[in-house]
Amino acid sequence: MKKVLIAIDYHPNSEVVASAGYELAKSMNAEVCLLHVLAEVSHYGVNYSEFLGYPGYENMGVDLNVTAQLQEMAQEYLKSAKKQFNDDKVSTALEIGETHRGILKYAKEWGADLIVMGTHSHSTLEKVLVGTVASKVLEKTEVPVYMVPIKR
Numbered sequence: 001m002k003k004v005l006i007a008i009d010y011h012p013n014s015e016v017v018a019s020a021g022y023e024l025a026k027s028m029n030a031e032v033c034l035l036h037v038l039a040e041v042s043h044y045g046v047n048y049s050e051f052l053g054y055p056g057y058e059n060m061g062v063d064l065n066v067t068a069q070l071q072e073m074a075q076e077y078l079k080s081a082k083k084q085f086n087d088d089k090v091s092t093a094l095e096i097g098e099t100h101r102g103i104l105k106y107a108k109e110w111g112a113d114l115i116v117m118g119t120h121s122h123s124t125l126e127k128v129l130v131g132t133v134a135s136k137v138l139e140k141t142e143v144p145v146y147m148v149p150i151k152r
Helices: 012-029 062-082 099-110 124-130 131-138
Strands: 003-009 033-037 091-096 114-119 147-150
Touching: 003 012, 003 099, 012 091, 012 147, 033 062, 033 099, 062 091, 091 099, 099 114, 099 131, 114 131, 124 131, 131 147
Parallel strands: 003 033, 003 114, 033 091, 114 147
Antiparallel strands: none
8 A cells, every 4th residue: 555545624533533544654654645625615605696585695606705715724724734744745635525525536536545534423313314424435435444433
């Protein structure tokens, strides 16, 4: 295994996931990439015309400032996460869209040999209704996945 992709989100437990993935990668002398997937940013900046008597949104377009700010914040997050390892060889990547799709897409593009990700504890009902990112990645992946258990 030469390339280890570590998927991190804004949850504080990402530090545990990133550290576990980094240590595993270093034990295999593998290249490391920290990946963050930002939810579809257009959802945050859509402006709607008046509806149901509510005049809160206008012009039916995407606020490009919101999009740029969210991407900039995500890049800063990745930069900060990378610094924790004090290793110039660690790379970072940002994908936009559904989390599981972003992880799978980038893993394929980058040629990852292993995906490292955490498992958040969700309620049984939430798992049944929407599934989890981890289960969606496991269902569709073409490469092994190293799951780091995260308990609340």
